[in-house]
Amino acid sequence: MxxxxxxxxxxxxxxxxxxxxxxxxxxxxxxxxxxxxRPLTIFDSELESAPxxxxxxxxxxxxxxxGYRLSRTDRLAVHAALDAARAGKTxxxxxxxxALIATTVAGFAEILPSIASNPARYYHAGGFASxxxxxxxxxxxxxxxxxxxxxxxWGVTVACASGAVAIALAASSILAGEVxxxxxxxxxxxxxxxxxxxxxxxxxxxxxxxxxxKNRKGLNLGEGAAVLVLETVEHAKARNAxxxxxxxxxxxxxxxxxxxxxxxxxxxxxxxxxxxxxMAHVDPGxxxxxxxxxxxxxxxxVAEVKAYETAFQGRSAPIPVSSTKSYFGHCLGAAxxxxxxxTIAGMRSGALFPTxxxxxxxxxxxVDWLAGEPRPRQLPxxxxxxxxxxxxxxxxxxxxxxxxx
Amino acid sequence: xxxxxxxxxGIGSVSPFGPLRGLISSKEMEPRTxxxxxxxxxxxxxxxxxFRPADIIPGLKTRRLDRLSVWCLVAAGLAIQDAxxxxxxxxxxxxxxxLGTGFGCIELTESFFQSIATNGYAKSDPIIFPEGxxxxxxxxxxxxxxxxxxxxxxxxKGVSGEGALMQAASLLRTAQADVVITLAGDTLTRTMxxxxxxxxxxxxxxxxxxxxxxxxxxDRDGFVPGEGVAVVVMESADRAAKRDARxxxxxxxxxxxxxxxxxxxxxxxxxxxxxxxxxxxVIASANGSHSHDQVxxxxxxxxxxxxxxxxxPKAILGEFDGSGVLRLITALSQTESKERSLSVLFGTCxxxxxxxxxxxxx
Numbered sequence: 071m072x073x074x075x076x077x078x079x080x081x082x083x084x085x086x087x088x089x090x091x092x093x094x095x096x097x098x099x100x101x102x103x104x105x106x107x108r109p110l111t112i113f114d115s116e117l118e119s120a121p122x123x124x125x126x127x128x129x130x131x132x133x134x135x136x137g138y139r140l141s142r143t144d145r146l147a148v149h150a151a152l153d154a155a156r157a158g159k160t161x162x163x164x165x166x167x168x169a170l171i172a173t174t175v176a177g178f179a180e181i182l183p184s185i186a187s188n189p190a191r192y193y194h195a196g197g198f199a200s201x202x203x204x205x206x207x208x209x210x211x212x213x214x215x216x217x218x219x220x221x222x223x224w225g226v227t228v229a230c231a232s233g234a235v236a237i238a239l240a241a242s243s244i245l246a247g248e249v250x251x252x253x254x255x256x257x258x259x260x261x262x263x264x265x266x267x268x269x270x271x272x273x274x275x276x277x278x279x280x281x282x283x284k285n286r287k288g289l290n291l292g293e294g295a296a297v298l299v300l301e302t303v304e305h306a307k308a309r310n311a312x313x314x315x316x317x318x319x320x321x322x323x324x325x326x327x328x329x330x331x332x333x334x335x336x337x338x339x340x341x342x343x344x345x346x347x348x349m350a351h352v353d354p355g356x357x358x359x360x361x362x363x364x365x366x367x368x369x370x371x372v373a374e375v376k377a378y379e380t381a382f383q384g385r386s387a388p389i390p391v392s393s394t395k396s397y398f399g400h401c402l403g404a405a406x407x408x409x410x411x412x413t414i415a416g417m418r419s420g421a422l423f424p425t426x427x428x429x430x431x432x433x434x435x436x437v438d439w440l441a442g443e444p445r446p447r448q449l450p451x452x453x454x455x456x457x458x459x460x461x462x463x464x465x466x467x468x469x470x471x472x473x474x475x
Numbered sequence: 476x477x478x479x480x481x482x483x484x485g486i487g488s489v490s491p492f493g494p495l496r497g498l499i500s501s502k503e504m505e506p507r508t509x510x511x512x513x514x515x516x517x518x519x520x521x522x523x524x525x526f527r528p529a530d531i532i533p534g535l536k537t538r539r540l541d542r543l544s545v546w547c548l549v550a551a552g553l554a555i556q557d558a559x560x561x562x563x564x565x566x567x568x569x570x571x572x573x574l575g576t577g578f579g580c581i582e583l584t585e586s587f588f589q590s591i592a593t594n595g596y597a598k599s600d601p602i603i604f605p606e607g608x609x610x611x612x613x614x615x616x617x618x619x620x621x622x623x624x625x626x627x628x629x630x631x632k633g634v635s636g637e638g639a640l641m642q643a644a645s646l647l648r649t650a651q652a653d654v655v656i657t658l659a660g661d662t663l664t665r666t667m668x669x670x671x672x673x674x675x676x677x678x679x680x681x682x683x684x685x686x687x688x689x690x691x692x693x694d695r696d697g698f699v700p701g702e703g704v705a706v707v708v709m710e711s712a713d714r715a716a717k718r719d720a721r722x723x724x725x726x727x728x729x730x731x732x733x734x735x736x737x738x739x740x741x742x743x744x745x746x747x748x749x750x751x752x753x754x755x756x757v758i759a760s761a762n763g764s765h766s767h768d769q770v771x772x773x774x775x776x777x778x779x780x781x782x783x784x785x786x787x788p789k790a791i792l793g794e795f796d797g798s799g800v801l802r803l804i805t806a807l808s809q810t811e812s813k814e815r816s817l818s819v820l821f822g823t824c825x826x827x828x829x830x831x832x833x834x835x836x837x
Contacts, residue, residue, distance in 0.1 A: 116596035168731075174608065186588035189669040198673055201666075205578060205796075206609055207630040211828075214733050222731035223828070224638055225630040227579065227609040235627060239642065242649050248641070248730065266596040267587070267604035322625035322651070323568065324617040330605050338623060341568060459605050460614025462626045 077318070078241040080468070081311040082299030083411050084154025084255075086146050088124035088292055088398045092153055096408075097415045099397065100423045101444055106398045107278040107290050115265045121274055124292030124399035125260055135215055141177035141203035142293075144212040146404070147257035150295035151213040154253060163309060164299075168221025168249045170240040171210035171297070172232030172256035174403040176225075177203035179261035209257045213297070221249045227403065229458030230363070231322075232256050233296065234406030234466055238320040240300050250305055255407035257295035264402065265291060271330070279366035280427045281393035282375070282439065289365040292399025296407035313471040315414045318451065319350025325461030331369050332457060336377030339463045343381035343455065346465040350451075354382045357389065357467070358449040359422050361413045363457045364393020365400055370457065371432060377455075379436040388438035390447070396426035406456035410466055417449040417470050478713035480727065481644040481655075482837075484720040485558025485708030486804050489546040489660075490792065491521045491701065494531045496553040498723070498808035499801075504791040506680065506687060506699050512665040517683040518672075520663055521701035521793030539602055540615065541580035542662045546704040547612035548619055551656050555620065558708035558720060560654065562620060571624035571652035572613045575639030575659040577632060577796020579609025582664050616656060624652045633760060633824030634731060635659060636705075636799020640820070640832050641729035643709050653710060659800040660704030671700060678763055690761030690787035691768050698762040701793020705801035722837040723807060727817070729832035735770065738829040739777045745831040746819060751779045754833075755816040758806040760823045761787040762794040771823050786810075796824070803834070810836070 085092060088106035089099035099106070109120040112127065132140070132148055140148070151171075155164055180200040185192040193201070202208075207225030214223035222243075226236040233256030240254030258264075268274050268291060275288035299311075306313050323345065325338035332339070347354060363374055382389045394412045401408055416423055421444040428441040449470070456464045488495050491504050506519040528537045528545055532552040537545040551572075555562065562570075584607040590600040605611065610628040617626050625646060631638050636659030643655035671677050678697035680687045688695040707723075715722050728745045732738060746754055757775055761768045775785065786809055788802040803820050810818055815836055822830040 118597055168733075181588070183588040183592040185666055186585045187592055189666040190673065193670060193673040198670070201670055205630060205632075207577070207632055207635075210631070211733075220732055220734035220737055222638070222830075223631065223733055224642075224731075227628050227630060228626065229608055229610050229614075235625075239627065239629075239645075242645050242651065246645050246648055248645065262596055263587070263591075266591055266599040267601075269597065270599045270601035270604055272601075322571075322627070324572070324614070324623050324626035326567070326617045326621050326623045328618070329611065329614060341623070458610075459608055460610045460626065461617060462610065462614070 076245060077303045077316050078244055078300050079303045079306040079313045080298050080315040080317060081301060081306045081313055082154040083314060083414060084150040084297045085411050086149040087294035087408060088126055091130050091149060093411060097419060100412065100415060101419065101421060103426060105278060105426050113262060115262055117269055121265055122278055122290045123260055126293055138215055139199050139202050140212055142179045142259035143173055143176050143257050144203055144209050146259055146295035147171050147209035148212050148216045150255060150297040151217055151253050154297040154299050155217055164217055164251060165220050167219055167251035167253060169210045169213040169219055169223040170226055170236040170252055170254040171213055172226040172236040172403040173206055173209050173258055174227055174229055174232060175258040175261050175264055176206045176208055178263040179259045213253060228462045229460050230402055230405055231456040231458035231462040231464045232403040232406060234410060234454060234456040234464035235322055237298060237407060237410055237466055238322055238464055241317050241320060244300055244302055251301040253297050254300055255297035256404040258293060258402040258404045260291060260293040273367055275366055278427060279396060281364035281366040281396050281425055282371050282431050283428050284430045284432060286366045286371060288367050290399040292401040294398065294401045294408055295404050296411040298410065315417065315468045316471055317466060318469045319346045319467040321345035321349060321465050323463045327461050330459050332373035334373055336373040338461060339374060339377035339457055340380035342463040342465045343377060346467050350467045352451060355385045356451050357453050358447065359416060359452040360389055360391045361409045361454040362391050362393045363455050364395055375432050375434045375437060379434060382436055388436055390422055390438045390440055392423055392425040392440040394423055406464060409454045413452050413454045414468055417452050417468060420446055420448050422447050480712045480725040481647045481709050482712045482715050482725045483707045483723040484710055484715045485554040486723060487550040487553025487557060488705040488801060488804060489523055489550045490703035490801055491523055494526060494549050494553060496557045499805045500808040519681050519683060520699060523702055539606060541583040541606055541611060543580050544612040544615045546660060547616055547658050550704045550706040551616045551658060554706040554708050560708060567621050568623040569653040570622040571646050571655045572616050572622055572626045573639045573643045573655055573657050574613040574628045575635035575797050576609060576630055577635050577661050580607045580611050582662055583607040585664055585666055632828050633796050634822035634828055634830035635797045637820060637822040637830035637832050640726060644726050644729060647709060647711055653714060655709045656706060657709050658704060658706045659797040661702060661795040661797040663700050663702040668700060676764060687790060688763040690763050690790055691772055695763040695768060698764050698794040701795050703801050705804050707800055724834040724836055727833040727835055731830040733828050735827060738774045741829060742778045742819060742831045745833045746817060749817055752782055753817055754783055754819055756810045756818040757783055757785045758802050758818060758820045759785050759787045760821055762789040
């Protein structure tokens with residue numbers, strides 16, 4: 071058997087984020103430790119004060135497709151997918167591929183609350199078309215439409231773990247031989263609906279968030295999209311595509327504990343991390359960095375630290391951890407995919423991105439908190455971790471290609 | 476049937492036929508009159524009658540949950556019973572949950588919008604918000620039954636149920652789970668019904684003006700909406716045999732495409748290495764709509780000619796995105812035979828997505 075058999079390659083990375091359009095804009099912003107968190111301006115949230123968010127102020131234009139209505143979430147997904155596909159060698163490279171695009175917001179941003187009072191009147195007053203982009207499958211469908219994909223285009227919605235789950239499922243489909251190539255990731259736009267929801271849960275930090283800090287007060291919402299092009303290493307080599315990283319392992323678990331709170335001991339997340347390392351055939355000591363879920367909420371961050379203490383037992387040194395939500399907020403269904411892109415960016419640039427505003431971290435002997443400036447470090451193997459409402463967890467392990475390919 | 480073939484060993488459902496364990500054997504159902512919201516004249520649909528969940532699954536608490544979550548819990552409980560899975564003895568970290576749904580928890584999403592319309596964005600309801608997330612039903616199934624494996628909710632128009640079956644099979648084949656509780660379904664709400672009405676896609680049967688049209692018939696004039704949830708317990712044939720479980724059917728293969736021209740080859744690929752003439756039954760997606768049924772008939776004729784039995788369960792279930800698994804368990808009762816046979820569950824919707832999943836009888 072070929073030594074690369076069973077390995078999934080990342081051959082394209084596309085991003086649109088509060089740093090701007092493109093993967094390179096995100097890498098540059100991260101290396102400069104630039105925070106994108108500031109008061110909301112792109113719409114009126116109607117909350118008591120403008121919430122602190124990470125917004126994309128200048129969304130680039132897209133060519134319209136006749137009869138196809140795009141929500142803001144759809145537009146973000148298509149931008150990221152087009153950015154990811156730039157590395158395609160020919161126009162038909164992606165034709166037999168599919169898409170797995172995660173979202174939680176989807177087309178909510180386009181719908182007004184008055185729909186609930188009298189739907190028929192809402193539709194007749196011009197709301198009819200806005201609803202076509204409502205379903206969770208629509209961002210995936212839009213990516214398929216704009217890239218001319220003939221493979222399956224599934225929407226994935228697993229709350230805030232969605233983006234990482236989409237990448238894991240796409241990799242599974244590729245390894246199972248169901249499809250030769252997938253564009254996988256997540257997309258979510260800021261929307262009054264979700265700001266209202268997280269505000270009602272008292273989960274929003276009125277200031278820029280401080281993940282893992284003892285004085286953290288909650289999360290900030292962000293928006294964006296990230297899409298990875300995934301295919302087997304053999305397939306990538308056959309079409310002479312650049313291999314940016316290798317997805318060595320992944321896992322998905324559920325806490326089976328509570329709809330909104332994580333297992334306080336982080337058991338489900340620890341198991342997820344352990345299973346991903348088992349799949350990748352790596353020891354805890356080989357992981358050089360964890361891009362954490364790190365929302366900045368009191369419950370999440372403590373549970374996450376407990377998970378690291380369990381999963382990384384036996385290391386000779388604490389595991390370096392940071393939360394890049396301190397740069398661009400919590401992008402919900404896009405978060406796991408954006409953070410996968412961040413993880414690969416760190417590996418490729420040889421830098422560990424710190425958590426911003428982390429001055430008084432949760433004490434843990436198992437964790438090496440990254441704070442201050444980016445830390446130069448060669449990273450052969452790194453991990454990203456996601457969790458979400460409903461208790462879902464996902465973990466992805468990436469490797470630089472010259473080690474495994 | 477190969478040892479690793481994903482196999483269906485338990486079935487539960489909540490449908491217009493009520494909450495049921497095992498296959499749905501009824502062949503007739505009439506749409507009911509909508510009473511849940513004010514209507515301008517008669518409006519009909521294939522609706523689930525209200526029931527008390529705790530009467531079906533003793534002790535089950537479902538207050539403040541979306542109906543989709545409630546139905547998923549009840550149907551999953553029935554399927555687990557039907558499969559005779561002893562959850563106390565199982566490694567529940569190896570049991571996954573996969574849900575396919577077109578619209579998720581739309582009822583509570585509407586309630587959340589209503590709370591905003593009434594109280595403003597700053598004073599919306601914190602209890603409703605997380606329960607309106609599309610993955611809430613699968614999460615509740617995990618929480619109530621203690622299932623700690625992968626928990627996935629996916630969506631793709633009218634093939635959301637077929638997608639759930641394919642994803643479940645993928646998890647089993649890649650050893651990411653030993654058992655998958657595979658759910659699919661949707662609820663029907665006022666916003667959806669009135670959207671269909673505004674779009675002009677409903678049959679006049681919805682307004683009491685004619686009987687429900689027969690799918691593929693010349694006089695079809697649109698669809699009748701439906702709702703429901705079906706759940707199948709899936710595990711490898713080998714595992715099922717070791718615990719002496721009844722196997723309803725084995726999933727051989729499944730594929731999906733967004734390209735109509737590729738759909739005939741997709742079906743051929745799904746039944747390979749068998750030939751089309753070896754297929755005993757096609758479980759169609761036809762719903763009575765002109766374009767939908769015409770496209771499907773063309774694809775099936777190209778692959779099978781006139782030599783295959785076609786059943787169209789939407790005639791008694793109605794149209795909804797997550798109908799795939801419910802159509803399957805309705806049709807399997809009609810195709811049960813002592814001889815090994817091959818069936819194809821075909822899914823499509825008017826906006827251009829096609830899925831085929833092949834099943835072998837045990």
